[in-house]
Amino acid sequence: MKIAFKLNGIRQEVDCLPDRRVVDLLREELGYTGTKEACGSGECGACTILVDGVSKLSCLMLAAQLQGRSITTSEGMSLGKKLHPIQQAFVDKGAVQCGFCSPGMLMATVDFLQRNPAPDRQQIRAALSGNLCRCTGYQKIIDAVERAAAEMRDEL
Amino acid sequence: MSQVFLPHTLDELWTKKQENPAALIMAGGTDLLVKIRDRKLPPAVILGLENIAELRQIEQQDEEICIGSMVTHQQLLDSPIIQTQLPVLHQAVAVLGSPPIRHMGTIGGNICTASPAGDTLPPLYVLNAGLELKNAAASRLLLIKDFIRGPGQTLLSSNEILYKIRIPIPAPHSPGFYFKVGQRKALAISIISMACLLQLAEDNRILDGRFAWGSTGPTVMRFPEVENTLIGEKLSPIVLGKLGQSMAALVSPISDIRASAEYRRLLVSKLPLKIWQSHFSSLSAASGHGD
Numbered sequence: 110m111k112i113a114f115k116l117n118g119i120r121q122e123v124d125c126l127p128d129r130r131v132v133d134l135l136r137e138e139l140g141y142t143g144t145k146e147a148c149g150s151g152e153c154g155a156c157t158i159l160v161d162g163v164s165k166l167s168c169l170m171l172a173a174q175l176q177g178r179s180i181t182t183s184e185g186m187s188l189g190k191k192l193h194p195i196q197q198a199f200v201d202k203g204a205v206q207c208g209f210c211s212p213g214m215l216m217a218t219v220d221f222l223q224r225n226p227a228p229d230r231q232q233i234r235a236a237l238s239g240n241l242c243r244c245t246g247y248q249k250i251i252d253a254v255e256r257a258a259a260e261m262r263d264e265l
Numbered sequence: 266m267s268q269v270f271l272p273h274t275l276d277e278l279w280t281k282k283q284e285n286p287a288a289l290i291m292a293g294g295t296d297l298l299v300k301i302r303d304r305k306l307p308p309a310v311i312l313g314l315e316n317i318a319e320l321r322q323i324e325q326q327d328e329e330i331c332i333g334s335m336v337t338h339q340q341l342l343d344s345p346i347i348q349t350q351l352p353v354l355h356q357a358v359a360v361l362g363s364p365p366i367r368h369m370g371t372i373g374g375n376i377c378t379a380s381p382a383g384d385t386l387p388p389l390y391v392l393n394a395g396l397e398l399k400n401a402a403a404s405r406l407l408l409i410k411d412f413i414r415g416p417g418q419t420l421l422s423s424n425e426i427l428y429k430i431r432i433p434i435p436a437p438h439s440p441g442f443y444f445k446v447g448q449r450k451a452l453a454i455s456i457i458s459m460a461c462l463l464q465l466a467e468d469n470r471i472l473d474g475r476f477a478w479g480s481t482g483p484t485v486m487r488f489p490e491v492e493n494t495l496i497g498e499k500l501s502p503i504v505l506g507k508l509g510q511s512m513a514a515l516v517s518p519i520s521d522i523r524a525s526a527e528y529r530r531l532l533v534s535k536l537p538l539k540i541w542q543s544h545f546s547s548l549s550a551a552s553g554h555g556d
Binding site: 126149169174238 | 294298302311363
């Protein structure tokens with residue numbers, strides 16, 4: 110089946126099985142390995158991507174569902190060589206340990222800060238409640254999101 | 266390999282379904298795709314409903330609110346109609362799953378999955394929700410309590426889809442409550458959940474009180490004979506405590522990996538007390554005399 114969609118702003122046309130999971134299509138056919146898989150059942154958030162700007166789980170989506178959509182993965186965040194402010198905040202605040210949950214955390218944060226540009230820490234916790242960090246580095250991640258939100262509001 | 270079709274209209278859907286009678290209907294996919302992957306369902310042609318625009322509307326009519334079956338939990342959460350008219354449903358979707366699950370999962374999917382722990386079900390039971398089912402030729406309307414027969418079992422025929430959820434708008438002064446006890450706050454399958462819809466007179470006398478329990482038996486449970494004892498009583502911790510005890514004697518919870526039957530029964534006896542605290546803290550916040 111031919112499927113046409115945008116990936117990080119670039120038009121793609123792939124020929125693949127319609128029931129191929131999106132996470133497998135991204136990683137194995139297109140080589141976009143930023144998106145991770147851990148639980149495969151929607152509980153951990155490692156495979157979070159943006160579909161038309163909304164955070165969704167690529168392990169629970171089929172390739173056919175991408176037709177006509179615009180997808181963003183962590184590879185599509187940076188602006189040329191300059192990191193996205195959310196990525197920069199994760200680096201500056203030490204919000205990355207093993208790094209496996211980071212792409213999903215970043216994607217969930219992009220969606221959340223669009224909805225709520227000035228969140229408090231409790232709201233950040235709730236917004237990232239679908240993303241597990243097995244290193245348990247949650248405090249630093251919340252610090253980073255707080256920092257990124259302020260940066261993006263131009264308050265720093 | 267299975268074929269996947271995402272029709273844009275109902276007519277297109279019925280044609281595809283006729284050509285592929287064994288096709289599985291997919292709403293948000295958050296349960297279905299996990300079951301297929303775990304081999305709990307055989308691989309089959311998948312018919313997804315996500316591109317059918319008429320299934321994605323929330324409308325307020327004269328006496329009822331109509332919710333299309335493909336409305337996502339996030340859409341419910343963001344809807345001023347749901348927030349103001351159906352707070353009991355709004356509270357439940359706020360604690361359902363996680364943000365990405367709420368962006369994908371739908372109210373129709375939650376109903377047709379018919380899990381005893383489904384978060385939208387207890388609110389829909391106290392709201393006496395009607396379900397409009399449709400096939401290529403006709404539609405029919407069933408109450409949710411008649412539609413769901415057991416865990417994962419409903420009266421949906423293989424040639425039908427759930428089209429709309431029709432909810433009578435509650436009378437004025439009808440506060441709603443949803444409480445869920447889980448092992449963690451996000452993505453927790455509930456150990457117990459309780460939805461309550463009260464109708465109160467000016468002096469807090471109860472005109473009507475409905476309680477529905479999730480994860481206490483094979484389907485959501487209500488106990489109209491106990492609910493009826495509330496009518497005419499003034500809302501108080503004593504009345505709510507007695508009600509909890511009566512209902513705890515009637516539920517039929519099981520012991521499983523999440524909790525023991527004894528613990529669940531204890532929760533049933535105590536959870537109604539939270540209504541007292543919740544109701545009066547929301548009232549004082551609304552009148553500006555909050556602490």
